[in-house]
Amino acid sequence: MRYARSVLSTAALAALTVGTTAALTAPASAAPNTTPQKVCGSAYKTVNSVPVGTLGTVYLTYNAANGKNCVATIRNNPGTAVEMSAWVGVPETDEYDDDYGRFTSYAGPTYVYGKGHCVDWGGHINNHYVHVSGSNCGALKEHRVTFTR
Template sequence: MRKFRTKVALPLVTAAMLAGSVVVSSPANAASSPIAACGGGSYHVIDHHNISGGVIYLMYNGRTNCAVTWKTANLGKSTPMDVWIARKNDAKSVEDEGSYAYYAGPVKIDAPGQCINWGGRISSSTWYSGWSHCG
């Protein structure tokens, strides 16, 4: 009887160890959508602009504006990117610039009822809004 337990226990322990060593990985901090990058919740897309290689999204939740530059090409490849948002009344601005595999941002600024300027860049393709969304 003792011999049988050893023969059964060893394969079970080995199988358990192998099962525990399987790891599924995904990109670190990669959000599934621009809204998810902003934190989800009550954010909704209020504007966007297509640029070469991606889209710059502007989202709002009733108080806070959030912007993300989202890649649509060369996903997973580190690319120089930028996203910014500024408030007109006091010229406060927030920017995220670096080399990213999926998106730049999010950048957020509270600006209910105030004009904002927002934009982004992927490699050499840049766009900015001028003062907008003033209400």
């Protein structure tokens, strides 16, 4: 009986160690089928978006409770890590945030306080880039640029 309990304890500890190691080594952006709200937070509502070619979408979200904008770039098909970015800025206040790197599913979240201000935002996946300036300013017309390098 004592031997059986020892074997079960060892097996349980091994399983826990493997599970913990897997959880700690998985990249933060490995979640497939994610949404801007999963990346930025449930209080953030999508207010604008731009496709990044056929690879994914850059989302601009806004939280009315705290006045912050958040940007996330989300791939359509998560997989091997590729170069990605998400960024957002408020030219009027010089506030800027970005997230650049190699990600499997999404880049971001990036946050700025944007209440009452126009925002510039964008992102990229591989060599496909999106840049939106003068966005979400009421009656002003935003300017969108998409390009491939």
